[in-house]
Structure formats: C-alpha cells, structure tokens
Amino acid sequence: MILLTSDTETRPTAAMRAAIAAAEVGDEQKDEDPTVLRLTERVAGLLGKEAALFVPSGTMCNVIAVRAHTRPGEVLLAERDAHVLRAEGGGAGMISGVMTEPIESGRGVFDPPALAATLDRIGALPSPWGPRATLLCLENTHNFGGGTVWPQPRFDSVCDAAHAHGLKVHLDGARLINASVASGLSAARICERVDSAWIDFTKGLGAPIGAVLAGSREFVAEARRLRQMVGGAMRQAGIAAAACLYALDHHVDRLAEDHANARRLAEGLREIPGIRLVHGLPETNILFFDPSGAGFTAAGFAQALAAKGVKLVPVAGTIRAVTHLDVSRRQIDEALIAIREVLGLHGR
Numbered sequence: 001m002i003l004l005t006s007d008t009e010t011r012p013t014a015a016m017r018a019a020i021a022a023a024e025v026g027d028e029q030k031d032e033d034p035t036v037l038r039l040t041e042r043v044a045g046l047l048g049k050e051a052a053l054f055v056p057s058g059t060m061c062n063v064i065a066v067r068a069h070t071r072p073g074e075v076l077l078a079e080r081d082a083h084v085l086r087a088e089g090g091g092a093g094m095i096s097g098v099m100t101e102p103i104e105s106g107r108g109v110f111d112p113p114a115l116a117a118t119l120d121r122i123g124a125l126p127s128p129w130g131p132r133a134t135l136l137c138l139e140n141t142h143n144f145g146g147g148t149v150w151p152q153p154r155f156d157s158v159c160d161a162a163h164a165h166g167l168k169v170h171l172d173g174a175r176l177i178n179a180s181v182a183s184g185l186s187a188a189r190i191c192e193r194v195d196s197a198w199i200d201f202t203k204g205l206g207a208p209i210g211a212v213l214a215g216s217r218e219f220v221a222e223a224r225r226l227r228q229m230v231g232g233a234m235r236q237a238g239i240a241a242a243a244c245l246y247a248l249d250h251h252v253d254r255l256a257e258d259h260a261n262a263r264r265l266a267e268g269l270r271e272i273p274g275i276r277l278v279h280g281l282p283e284t285n286i287l288f289f290d291p292s293g294a295g296f297t298a299a300g301f302a303q304a305l306a307a308k309g310v311k312l313v314p315v316a317g318t319i320r321a322v323t324h325l326d327v328s329r330r331q332i333d334e335a336l337i338a339i340r341e342v343l344g345l346h347g348r
C-alpha cells in the first residue's frame, strides 16, 4: 500500500529502533528519566522557551494548555477548522469547561481585524454581559487549511493583537517543524510571541509516541500538575524520548523531501481533467483535492484508489493526501498512475 492518509503512518526506522533499545531510562513521573530530561531541555531550547514537558500525545498537550490558560466559562478562540475544535472529541468543553468560538479564515490564516471582529461578535470586548475571552489557539502549519504556513509578520501581528485584548496565545505546533523547514525560520523565531507551544513527534518526524509542550517555568509547572490529573505522567518514558531525540537529529532536514513530494503530487493532479486542487499548490506536506469534476464522490474515489493500493482519506467532501517518511518519490509517481487508471485516463 502507498499510505498517503497521514504522516502519522510513519513507522520507526531500524536506526530509530536501535536508539530506543539503547535508551537510558528512569522514572519520568519523578522527573528522573535522563533521556526525557535531555529531550525536554532540547525542545525548550528549540522553541525558545524556559521549560518543557514530555506528553504522550499532541491532543493531550492541547487539553493541558487549554486547561492551564483558562477557567471554566471563559472563551477559547480558534480558527474555524482548527484541530482543537474539530478533532479532539470536545475535550476543551469537557475538561476545561470553556466556550469555543470559531474565527473565519482563508486556509487557516487570518489577521488582527478578523480576531477583533470575532471578539466583537460574541460580545467579549469589555462589557458587563459578554463572556470573557482569554485564550487564542493558533495552528502552524494549519492541517485542514492544507498544511498552510503562517506568513510570520501576520502570525506576529495576530499574537500582538491577542495580547492587546488580554488573551494568552497557545500554538498547536503538531507540524511546527514543517513550518520551520518550509519558511527557513527557526522554530524559536516562529514561537517568539506565543505563551505556549508544542511539537508532535508522531507526525512527519516519524517517532512512535510523544509530544513536547513548552512555555514559561510557571506554565510548565502547572502543565505538569494537569498532566498528572489526566493520567499523562509516565514511568520509563526514555524509551519513547530516545526516538524523539533520534528524530530531531535525523528527520528534520528531510521534511523538505516530503514537501517536494507533496508538490510533485499536486503538480501531477493539476494536469488531470476533473481533479481540482482545493487550496492550490501545497506549501508543506498536506494537500486536498476534489474529484467531483471527474464524476466521483470523495468517498467513492478513495475506495477505488484503495483497490489499487493507494490509501487516502476523504475529509469533508474532499480528499486529503499527506506525504511523509514512508512515501518515496517513486510511490508518488505510482499513485498518480493509479489515479489516472481509476479515471480511465491511463496512457493518455
């Protein structure tokens, strides 16, 4: 199978498994796992923050950060299609008791007036009646926006505007390293104005488990308490952290190959009659396309392709393709051939 469903499909390589096998370990819950300590120190430095915490998943990082930055009844603002709103089982409402409000955008990226308009619409600007908005969650790259990289001046200005309105800013950086590689900016530069941020190791970085959440010392101390509350503190977690350290050493620069492969796939799709790229050419490793012009529903097209060995996911009436470590350039070309075959265009 050619797995274009998600960059979570990556399997640990033999060399990563060797790093896992050799890991020094201790009791992580007591802050005594040396490999976890090396990882959190390194990621704190990478993101330019004072401290960091190892967390089992990215979703748990969002759960913890939303709870740390808000009190029940307050408002969490996020772009309409943000993962924290669309794909986390309603956890922000359940665990943090916050109201959530969507911000309209193009491809996941908006500007200070859009933030101000949302605050105004919900009555959150100082008034005795409206709810209190206290947190803005941003996503970079933006997954459902098509792997969009925020232009840095825009990202900075939205952070400044949020702070001016008294909001904290949390960055869902599931693919922050993709944004860094694509833009040439350091992760620390991208995160300069956010109050907390995390990176996922189980997406394009190719590790089997783990995410790291970073922020001020005070924030991380509270995050540690909340992680205990949701059952996310671990024991000999150096086993997992060793894979993450390996990924930082060996899987960062190669993300550029995933971006080139996504672009190659998009350029191939663009030539196929009836296929429309929903967001144009991809900036990173995610693209969405619409096969309806060729007479297919997204689900029907995904099913027909699966029968030819290419796995893709239908998302909201379109199809998402994600490139990663376990998809080669040759497989991209094979996937394009399979797509032409499904459409009866092979050889034309």
Ligand SMILES: *Cc1c(COP(=O)(O)O)cnc(C)c1O
Residues within 6 Å of the ligand: 056, 057, 058, 059, 060, 083, 084, 139, 143, 172, 174, 175, 200, 202, 211
């Ligand atoms: C995958 C993803 C998450 C959740 O991360 P997990 O490690 O799968 O829990 C959060 N935000 C975005 C944008 C993601 O793509």
